[in-house]
Amino acid sequence: xxxxxxxxxxxxxxxxxxxxxxxxxxxxxxxxxxxxxxxxxxxxxxxxxxxxxxxxxxxxxxxxxxxxxxxxxxxxxxxxxxxxxxxxxxxxxxxxxxxxxxxxxxxxxxxxxxxxxxxxxxxxxxxxxxxxxxxxxxxxxxxxxxxxxxxxxxxxxxxxxxxxxxxxxxxxxxxxxxxxxxxxxxxxxxxxxxxxxxxxxxxxxxxxxxxxxxxxxxxxxxxxxxxxxxxxxxxxxxxxxxxxxxxxxxxxxxxxxxxxxxxxxxxxxxxxxxxxxxxxxxxxxxxxxxxxxxxxxxxxxxxxxxxxxxxxxxxxxxxxxxxxxxx
Numbered sequence: 001x002x003x004x005x006x007x008x009x010x011x012x013x014x015x016x017x018x019x020x021x022x023x024x025x026x027x028x029x030x031x032x033x034x035x036x037x038x039x040x041x042x043x044x045x046x047x048x049x050x051x052x053x054x055x056x057x058x059x060x061x062x063x064x065x066x067x068x069x070x071x072x073x074x075x076x077x078x079x080x081x082x083x084x085x086x087x088x089x090x091x092x093x094x095x096x097x098x099x100x101x102x103x104x105x106x107x108x109x110x111x112x113x114x115x116x117x118x119x120x121x122x123x124x125x126x127x128x129x130x131x132x133x134x135x136x137x138x139x140x141x142x143x144x145x146x147x148x149x150x151x152x153x154x155x156x157x158x159x160x161x162x163x164x165x166x167x168x169x170x171x172x173x174x175x176x177x178x179x180x181x182x183x184x185x186x187x188x189x190x191x192x193x194x195x196x197x198x199x200x201x202x203x204x205x206x207x208x209x210x211x212x213x214x215x216x217x218x219x220x221x222x223x224x225x226x227x228x229x230x231x232x233x234x235x236x237x238x239x240x241x242x243x244x245x246x247x248x249x250x251x252x253x254x255x256x257x258x259x260x261x262x263x264x265x266x267x268x269x270x271x272x273x274x275x276x277x278x279x280x281x282x283x284x285x286x287x288x289x290x291x292x293x294x295x296x297x298x299x300x301x302x303x304x305x306x307x308x309x310x311x312x313x314x315x316x317x318x319x320x321x322x323x324x325x326x327x
Contacts, residue, residue, distance in 0.1 A: 019047075019178070019179050020176055020177070020178050021045050021047050021048055021050075021176070021177050021178075021179065022045055022047070022174075022175075022176050023043040023044060023045045023050065023173055023175040023176070023177065024044060024045060024046075024172065024173065024174070025043070025044045025135055025170060025171065025172060025173060026041060026042070026043055026044075026170075026171045026172075026173045026175075027041070027042040027043075027044060027135070027137070027151075027167060027169075027170055028040070028041050028042075028167075028168045028169045028170075028171075029041075029042070029165045029166060029167055029168060030165065030166055030168045031163075031164070031165050032162055032163065032164055034162070038053065038054060039168070040052070040053045040165060041053070042137070043173065043175060044135055044137060044140075046136070046139065047061065048060055048061030048140060049061075049137065049140040050068065050177075059179075060140045060141070061140075068179075090111045090112060090141065090142070090143055090144070091111075091112050091143075091144045091145065092109040092110070092111055092127070092129075092143060092144075092145045092148055093109060093110040093112065094107060094108075094109050095107075095108045095109065095110060095126070097126075099128050099153075099154070101128060101153040101154055101166060101167060102153065102166075102167050102168065102169070102170075104130050104133075104151070104153060104167075105130065106128040106129055106130045106131075106150075106151075106153045106154070107128065107129060107131060108126050108127070108128050108129075109126070109127050109128075109129055109148075110124060110125070110126055110127075110158065111124065111125045111126070111127045111155075112124050124158040124159070125155050125156060125157060125158055126155070126156045126158055127152055127154070127155050127156075128152070128153045128154040128155075129148070129150045129151065129152055129153070130150050130151045130153055131148070131149070131150040132149060132150055133149075133150045133151035135151045135170070136149045136150060136151070137150070137151050137152045138150055138152065151167075152167075153166065153167045154166040154167065221297050230272055230276070230294075230298050232254075232272070232275040232276070232278070232279060233279045233282055233290050234247065234251050234254075234275055234278040234279055234282055235254075235275070237252075237282075243282060243285050246281065246282070246284065246285030247278050247281040247282050247285065248277070248278060248281060248326070248327065250274065250278075250325075250326065250327075251274075251275070251278035251281075254271050254274055254275050254278075255271070257271075257274065257322070257325075258270045258271045258274070258322075260318050260321075260322065261315060261318060261319075261322075262315070263311070263312070263315050266309070266311060266315055266319070269302055269305050269306070269309075270319065270322055272298065272302055273298075273299065273302035273303070273306075274326055276295050276298040276299045276302070277299065277326065279295045280292070280295050280296070280299070283295070306319060306323075
């Protein structure tokens with residue numbers, strides 16, 4: 001499971017040293033005024049987008065959302081006291097619905113969060129996209145449908161239509177910002193080290209023999225965790241990441257290795273099991289990238305599921321073959 005997401009992408013970003021990002025457009029979106037009249041500004045660049053909302057600035061780049069501060073000189077500074085997170089990937093499914101928003105025609109797509117696609121209550125949105133628009137905002141978001149490009153004009157919560165954002169205006173800008181990834185890598189690594197060293201030890205979970213060594217008493221949690229709380233660090237690796245040789249080959253193909261299962265629930269558990277094993281190997285080749293305890297709990301959870309879940313004879317045979325092939 002993921003622990004420090006930025007650690008996986010530091011080699012990719014820091015190679016750029018100091019990067020200049022040329023923002024070419026300012027997109028302003030509004031929310032439902034009956035609920036919240038907040039405006040959202042997005043400064044768009046082919047190299048990433050900077051979202052400005054309620055006083056916060058977040059840079060979306062390389063599958064990461066990075067909280068940003070803008071210093072006196074106007075340059076971007078990654079703010080290491082905030083959590084850096086990954087942007088979830090989405091699958092788009094075109095619908096028959098169309099609209100014209102701010103004078104621009106668009107087609108509606110269902111956008112499904114891939115981590116929740118097998119869950120009945122998973123998050124889902126309807127997104128109205130002006131296909132092949134010169135401003136390709138979709139390039140900022142990890143979309144599995146690589147052939148779909150264009151500008152997002154409106155996003156609706158599929159389950160609650162009162163929650164939406166809609167494009168209000170587009171303005172051309174010439175805005176060049178600098179971000180020193182190498183410096184941030186050093187600051188962030190120092191921050192993680194200091195944070196780890198200053199982490200308080202909860203003596204309620206220690207026995208008298210372990211206090212001297214700072215060792216936390218084992219706390220069994222694997223039977224009570226939920227699949228929706230699990231995630232995979234390996235899904236953050238770029239295609240050209242230097243860490244692939246250190247983990248099993250199947251880790252780059254998790255979606256395809258579970259297509260043999262017709263039981264959607266079993267398919268989800270099989271993928272998670274395989275992915276957590278990938279994370280465990282990843283923890284050996286990249287320090288700080290994985291929460292080992294949570295990963296072990298997730299693996300034990302899935303093993304328990306495989307043993308106790310009512311699986312058909314055919315699917316059970318496929319599961320046995322699947323587990324034997326994980327190498």
